[in-house]
Amino acid sequence: MLLNPLTFHTPSTLDEAVRLYTTLDNSRLQAGGTFLLNSLKLLKRKGAKTPEHVISLNKIDGLKGASASNGELTIKAMTTISDLYSSPHLQGHLSVLRTVCKNISTNPIRNMATVGGNLTCRYTWTEMPAAMIGLGGRLHFRGRDGATQTLDAEEFFKNGAKTDKIFTHVTIASDPNASVAYCRVKKSPNVDIPLLSILIKTNFNRNTFAHTRVSVNNCVAFAQRDHKLEQFLDQSVCSPDIAQEALNHMDESIYETRSNDYKKHMFRVSIKSALRELMEKNR
Ligand SMILES: Cc1cc2nc3c(=O)[nH]c(=O)nc-3n(C[C@H](O)[C@H](O)[C@H](O)COP(=O)(O)OP(=O)(O)OC[C@H]3O[C@@H](n4cnc5c(N)ncnc54)[C@H](O)[C@@H]3O)c2cc1C
Structure with missing residues (x-):
């Protein structure tokens, strides 16, 4: 199916993209x-209004790449999943992002x-949201008025991931003691x-969990933390039974929202397995 006619814009700087996004009515941003493109075809099929302008961010080199400095990893919005996977800056606990990237779909999609898209x-079926919430990522945006905005990933997804701004990059503090x-x-x-x-991050304090973050996504209403489970873990000592015991302390309201029995079961299996993996690393 062909898309409805539209004007395709290819700015080469962020300032130019902001200007276009501010001045053009009925416009959408395009990353990869x-x-x-699928969602525009779907809109057309439903007879809904489609955008008259698409602003591609693909030629903005300033929005590409990952870097690390002052104990912080920065991933720019237009970094592809493949490029993030290959980045030498995914060190220590942040190397988990390599696992996240590797799981995402197939090579052509990656x-x-x-990362920005x-x-x-x-879209419900994405993996960066739980990863960024669990790792304590901070999302940075540029507004139509040129002003910048920074939000904790958790806050962004709590508000349904809605934005009328251009997402520019995410920053994540390195945490050498994190598992x-x-x-x-x-x-x-x-x-x-x-x-x-699911991503679980903790700072083991000898044999106890500390500053634990449990983030979950897909089959729930937007990516979020299970604060109830985190509280239980932060009062717990690592023991052979703790992964099983933790399942009695999950915030059921999170998993009730969009999960059937099979999905809820898979969440339990996965949380147990992630906790066992963490404790194994701490031995
Ligand atoms: C077959 C298939 C399999 C997939 N499997 C997986 C999977 O296993 N795991 C997974 O995590 N994901 C999966 N995805 C989702 C895929 O990762 C997303 O399609 C992708 O992340 C969107 O990125 P994009 O760069 O193509 O964004 P685009 O399609 O270009 O944009 C997506 C949306 O984000 C907005 N947007 C993009 N960039 C910005 C920005 N900088 N600021 C503000 N808004 C912006 C656009 O306006 C648009 O609404 C799959 C997708 C497909 C098609």
Whole structure:
């Protein structure tokens, strides 16, 4: 199916993109296009209004790449999932992002899809949201008026990941004492999207959990933290039974929202497995 006619803009600087986004009515941003083009076709099929302008961010070199300095990792919005996977800056606990990238779909999608598109597309079946919430990522935006805005990833997804701004980059503080486990379950053997994704980060204080973050996504209403489970873990000592015991302290209201019994079961299996992996690392 052909898209409805539109004007395709290719700014080469962020300032130019902001100017276009501010002045053009009925415009949409395009990153890798892997989600956007399908969604525009879907709108057309439903007879809904489609944008008259698409502003591609692909020629803005200033929005590409990952770097590390002053104990902080910066990933720019137009960094592809493949480029992030290959980045030498994914060190220590942040190397978990390599596992996240590796799981995302197939090579052709990973070569086109961007970290920015994954975080802002409001599509349920994405994995960067749980990863960024769990790692304490901070999302940075440039508004139509040129002003910058920074939000904790958790806050952004609590508000349904809605934005009328251009997402520019995410920053994550390095945490040399952190241990991380990431778990992703495939939706089905034939469909390369996740049924669920979970990231657990903790700072073991000898034999106890501390500053634990448990973030979950897919089959829930937007990526979020399970604060109830975190509180339980932060009062707990690592013991052979703790991964099983933790399942009695999950915030059921999170998993009730969009999960059927199978999905809830898979969340329990995955949380248990992630906790066991973490404790194994701490031995
Ligand atoms: C077949 C298939 C399988 C997939 N499997 C997985 C999977 O296993 N795991 C997973 O995590 N994801 C998966 N995805 C989702 C894929 O990762 C997303 O399509 C992708 O992340 C979107 O990125 P993009 O760069 O192509 O964004 P685009 O499609 O270009 O844009 C997506 C949306 O984000 C908005 N946007 C993009 N950039 C910005 C910005 N900088 N600021 C503000 N808004 C912006 C656009 O306006 C648009 O609404 C899959 C997708 C497909 C098509």
